[in-house]
Amino acid sequence: MLNSKQEESLSKFMSKILRHTPEQFGIELDHEGYCDIRDLINGIKSEKRWSAVSESDIKQVVDHCPKQRYEIVNGYIRANYGHSSGRLEYKEAIPPSILLHGTNAKVAAVILSEGIKPMGRKYVHLSEGVEFASLAGKRRGELVILQVDTQRAVQDNVKFYLANNGVWLADFVPARYLTKFQ
Numbered sequence: 001m002l003n004s005k006q007e008e009s010l011s012k013f014m015s016k017i018l019r020h021t022p023e024q025f026g027i028e029l030d031h032e033g034y035c036d037i038r039d040l041i042n043g044i045k046s047e048k049r050w051s052a053v054s055e056s057d058i059k060q061v062v063d064h065c066p067k068q069r070y071e072i073v074n075g076y077i078r079a080n081y082g083h084s085s086g087r088l089e090y091k092e093a094i095p096p097s098i099l100l101h102g103t104n105a106k107v108a109a110v111i112l113s114e115g116i117k118p119m120g121r122k123y124v125h126l127s128e129g130v131e132f133a134s135l136a137g138k139r140r141g142e143l144v145i146l147q148v149d150t151q152r153a154v155q156d157n158v159k160f161y162l163a164n165n166g167v168w169l170a171d172f173v174p175a176r177y178l179t180k181f182q
Contacts, residue, residue: 102137
């Protein structure tokens with residue numbers, strides 16, 4: 001059983017591998033970003049620090065990750081979002097009437113005037129709940145949560161995609177649909 005510090009460290013390493021550098025660890029992702037969990041374990045074990053990592057350690061990270069970054073299905077694992085190579089395709093869907101975006105006070109005014117851009121990611125990340133928006137936004141400074149009027153946005157042909165676990169994606173959210181969340 002990993003302690004919380006080890007769990008966080010392993011989660012970051014898994015993210016690096018699954019989201020950014022799978023090929024450096026001999027891992028080939030399928031078109032949906034999955035790989036065999038045994039391949040991931042072998043890749044992780046290539047680092048001396050993680051030579052004793054087990055499938056139960058991986059499952060512990062997946063089960064305890066507050067951002068629900070990973071998904072395991074039938075012995076295959078993937079990072080749910082944030083891939084830097086390729087772009088996972090998600091089904092377009094009608095979102096709840098309001099979605100939230102966590103950011104920091106330093107950039108909130110810019111976002112409110114220019115809209116939410118992917119900023120080096122493949123999609124804009126939005127959430128149904130305050131908890132996830134807070135997790136996403138507070139890591140970069142003073143938290144500001146923005147609210148997206150998705151009903152108006154959908155009427156104007158802004159497309160939203162359901163990732164999973166209450167996470168929604170968009171290519172871009174224009175400023176006219178944004179307000180500060182109360």
